[in-house]
Amino acid sequence: MNIDTLLDFDSLIRDFNRNQSSFRLKNLENDFTISAETLESEEFFKHFNLIIRDNPEVTYIVGITQKQLDNNFFSNVNEAYQMAIISINQSEIYSPPFNIEEYIKSQILESIMLILSKMNIGHYDTLGCLFDFCSDKKDIVVKLHSGSICADCKARLMYYGLTESELVSAQKVLWDISKDFISIRGSKGCPTGHKTCKEFHEIRREYSDRNIFLAISFGTEFQDMIDHLETKFRDDDFDLKVVNQNIDNKNILCKICKTIQICKYGIAEFSGFRHNVSYEFGLMQAFGLETIGIINNEKFHEFERNMSDMKGIEVIPYESISKDLFPKLQRFIRLI
Numbered sequence: 001m002n003i004d005t006l007l008d009f010d011s012l013i014r015d016f017n018r019n020q021s022s023f024r025l026k027n028l029e030n031d032f033t034i035s036a037e038t039l040e041s042e043e044f045f046k047h048f049n050l051i052i053r054d055n056p057e058v059t060y061i062v063g064i065t066q067k068q069l070d071n072n073f074f075s076n077v078n079e080a081y082q083m084a085i086i087s088i089n090q091s092e093i094y095s096p097p098f099n100i101e102e103y104i105k106s107q108i109l110e111s112i113m114l115i116l117s118k119m120n121i122g123h124y125d126t127l128g129c130l131f132d133f134c135s136d137k138k139d140i141v142v143k144l145h146s147g148s149i150c151a152d153c154k155a156r157l158m159y160y161g162l163t164e165s166e167l168v169s170a171q172k173v174l175w176d177i178s179k180d181f182i183s184i185r186g187s188k189g190c191p192t193g194h195k196t197c198k199e200f201h202e203i204r205r206e207y208s209d210r211n212i213f214l215a216i217s218f219g220t221e222f223q224d225m226i227d228h229l230e231t232k233f234r235d236d237d238f239d240l241k242v243v244n245q246n247i248d249n250k251n252i253l254c255k256i257c258k259t260i261q262i263c264k265y266g267i268a269e270f271s272g273f274r275h276n277v278s279y280e281f282g283l284m285q286a287f288g289l290e291t292i293g294i295i296n297n298e299k300f301h302e303f304e305r306n307m308s309d310m311k312g313i314e315v316i317p318y319e320s321i322s323k324d325l326f327p328k329l330q331r332f333i334r335l336i
Contacts, residue, residue, distance in 0.1 A: 001028045001048075003039075003065040005088060012101050016108065019176055020169035023112050028061065039067040041076040045083050052082055060115050062086065062108050074134070075107050077114045084111030090137065102177045106130060106144055109173050117160040121153055129153055130174060147178025199258040211263040212333075213241045213289065215280035217272025225269065225321050232326040238333075260284055265333060266291035270315065271299045281313075290336050294318055294325065 002009045013025045032047050048061050060082040068089040069076055075086040086107045091100050110130050114121060122131040126139045128146030131153045149157075154167060212233060216222050226242055233240045241263055243256045260266065266284035268277050270293055284291045293315035295303050300317045316332065318325040 001030050001061060001063045003030055003032055003044075003063050003067075004034060005064055005066045007064070007101065007104070009064075012104060015101070015176070016105050016173065020172040022163075022166045022169035023109070023173075025108070028058070030063075032063070034065070034067055037068065038070050039065050039085065039087070040070050041078070041085050044085050045078050045081040048083060049081055060084070060112060062111050064088065064104060074137070074140075075111055077111050077120075079115055079118045082115050084108075084115065086111065102144060103140065105173060106177055109170055113157060113162065113166075113170060116162055116166070117157050119156075119160055121156050121160075123150075123152075130170075145178055147174040149174070199254065199261075203258055203261045206262040207264075208239065208262065209264045210238050211241055212238050212265040212267060213260050213263040213280075213284060215266065215268040215277045215284065216242065217269065217274040217277060219272065222269065222272065225325070228321050229326065229329070232330075236330065256280060257283060260289065261287055263289055265289060265336075267329065268293045270294070270303055271296040273299075273303070290333075292316060292329070292332050294329070 009027050013027055016023075016025050028051070032044060044063055048063075051058055052061060062083070063085045065085065066088050069085065069087045073087070075084055077084040086104060088100055088104065091103070113130075122133050123129070124133045124135065126132050126134065126136075126142050127150050128142055128148060129150035130143060131149065132139060132143045134140050134143065149167070149170065157167065158164070214226070214229065216226065226240075230240045230242075241259050243252070243259050260280065260283050263284075266281070266289035268281035268284070268291065270277055281291065281293065293313055295315055295317055297317045297319050300315075303315070316328050318328060
């Protein structure tokens, strides 16, 4: 039920019903008005209680409002009334990267399953599950991106009466919500062991075709190269990203992974023969960056001799930082 939003509900309902048959939505006429700044959930539930009681075709009612709810939750579910109310207040927090209709579909699904199971299923940890509590609203993007229900919640739902076919239908809705993120950068699994990337929202916001990630050995001997390339690329309207310049309290691998994913291009400097460069080079390739290796001429033969697993990759030898390095990198980027 559309209470006071400007959303295209007919389209939203068609999308929700399209790929599953367990939960069929129908748009009900609304005669509930709100004069206050916030919507009192109990008033909504009591107002529509007669419809649930007197209309055998209506199993549950879910209302959508742009008003803030009385407790400032995303939604309120009342199993006794078999109703739920969902708010899209402050939707700019989670949209983009998802459009608001995708968020509403997930909330409708969650509300229906809570009503059917007649219990409050969920968890405070953000696991990439439909039933993540998301006390930080920015975490909504994590569970929408994941498109799944965790094993514990599935077991509890089945214990409290949901059928296997209903769970399959729920999964189809979630896959439909998350499917647009399968083929884009930022949708890959997390190499630090998390089920979903908690930096996903920031990655989508910060990504630029003008960002270049530089994987380089730690140490002052490489600082001249960093300074030189930063200046040259800045003059060419590119932004060079080097993680070891900006270490903070965040997990260093998480910071590297996030920084790689906001870039279109990747450069790996192999002259230092450090393991971090090889690892970051692998991440850049896995995340789909346009990637090239560079190495000082004097180290090239040693690189080929000692790094047997790397012989198949493209590596550009350079004579010196100031003489020929940047023109070769510039040519690589322009040829892509």
